[in-house]
Amino acid sequence: MPAPTAIVVHGGAGNTRDNEDGCVLAAGLALAALQRGGDALDAAIAAVVSMEDDGRFNAGTGSVLCLDGQTIEMDASVMDTHGRLGCVACITQVRNPVLVARAVADGPHWLLAGDGATRFAHNSGHAPFCQPTGQARQAHARLVAQLGDKPQFARLWNYERALEDSGARACDTVGAVVRGADGHFAVASSTGGSAPSLLGRVGDTPIIGSGFYAGTGGAVAATGIGEQIVRHLLAYTVYQWIAAGTPLELALQRGVDLFDPAVAVGLIAVGKTGHAAVSNRPMPRAVVCQAA
Incomplete structure (x- = not known):
């Protein structure tokens, strides 16, 4: 007997x-993908593409600028x-x-990174795009002003531009x-990364079992501070609880409770x-x- 479809979308903790x-728009587009005959992964991707194109979320067109004020590094994942x-x-x-x-x-x-990923994208017909939003530029300016003289970034700086040239x-x-x-x-996730961060920083989003997981028992996506999320293999940990029969909302709350309240974290499943x-x-x- 067909199961009722379910779509859950988040825009970041x-x-x-x-x-x-x-x-809401993204979830509606995911449902439309299903109604056109697409499968669960088609639907999850349709939702994420919508949010990448929105410009208000830290993903795709709305991605944050790195500390040098010109580079944008993004991560994404899909699994079903x-x-x-x-x-x-x-x-x-x-x-x-x-x-x-x-x-x-x-x-x-299963994973491509850095210049290899970018070349693969362009060779596969994904058009080049690099146009930071005004919101991203304003956020970068505020960030640099807030950072001031931060020894940890001055000491570890790995951008081509000097730290003094960089302009929440x-x-x-x-x-x-x-x-x-x-x-x-199915699960799909995307992020414009973390700020402040060093060039080449990777969080939880493209790491299987940390930022995302899908199995026969369900699908889980995480959001928050990647450096903390990966330490708990959060998505897979929560997935195991769900697969073992823990009520879904209780499993997610249990996952969030693994973290100090000062650490932002969220889960959908x-x-x-x-x-x-x-x-x-x-x-x-x-x-x-939607009922079957």
Whole structure:
């Protein structure tokens, strides 16, 4: 018997709920993908592409600028219960990193990074794109002013531009989890990275089991401080609880409770019978369900 479809979308732990309309639009586009005959992964990707194109989220066109004020490094991931898995890390100059991650899933590797990922994207027909939003430029200026003289960044600086030439901490991710009518699960995530960060920094978003996981028991996506999330293998840890029968919302709350309250973190998930979103910070979200 077909299962009811379920779609849960988030716009990043610590992001303003004022941007929730972007999540609602993304969830609606995911449902439309299912109604056109797409599978769970098609739907999850449709949602994330919408948020990458929105400009208000730290992903795709809205990605934060690195400390040098000119570089944008992005990560993305996709996974489903049909065996598809693809990720990109520190990719630059593309509009939709999640589409590149999807293309990686059809190749011989599961993860491409840096210049190799960017070349793969361009060779695969993903058009170059690098146009920081005014919001990203303003956030960068505020960040540099707040940092002042930070010895840790001066000592470890690894950009081509000198530190003195660089002109609210960002760690948001966008993500979607989907349960299709056929009972299969999928997850897709994308981020513009963290600020401040050194060149080449990778968080949890493209790391399987940390920022995302999908298995026969459900799909999970995490958002927050990647350096903390990876230490708990958060997505897979929560997935194991769900697969073992822990009620979905309780499993997500248990995952959030692993962290000090000072650490921003959020989770979304779908299981065989439920769906939930839990965070310790404001987190724009949307849920769409449809009976079989």
